[in-house]
Amino acid sequence: MALFLIDIHWQRRSAQDGQPLTGCDTSATAGHSLAEASRKAVRKFNRHFGMHRKVIRVTEKQDPAGLFS
Numbered sequence: 001m002a003l004f005l006i007d008i009h010w011q012r013r014s015a016q017d018g019q020p021l022t023g024c025d026t027s028a029t030a031g032h033s034l035a036e037a038s039r040k041a042v043r044k045f046n047r048h049f050g051m052h053r054k055v056i057r058v059t060e061k062q063d064p065a066g067l068f069s
Contacts, residue, residue: 001030004037005061008045010053026061034060 008025015021025045031037038058045055 001032002037003028003030004034005063006038006041007059007061008041009056009059010045010049011056012053013051022056 006027006029008027009022010025011022012019027041027044029037029041029044031040038060042055042058045053
């Protein structure tokens with residue numbers, strides 16, 4: 001199993017005063033492949049924020065220091 005840095009770009013479902021409409025969360029997720037790690041990260045994100053935010057796209061964040069390889 002490898003550890004991947006996953007960026008989840010999201011959009012708020014309804015506007016709230018003083019809160020950004022879009023954003024990005026980074027999650028370190030383990031998986032046998034990038035696809036598996038991405039699915040795990042999105043499921044975790046949806047369990048936590050599913051009613052308030054929707055996922056726009058999921059990308060792998062590069063690890064220039066090589067800490068997660």
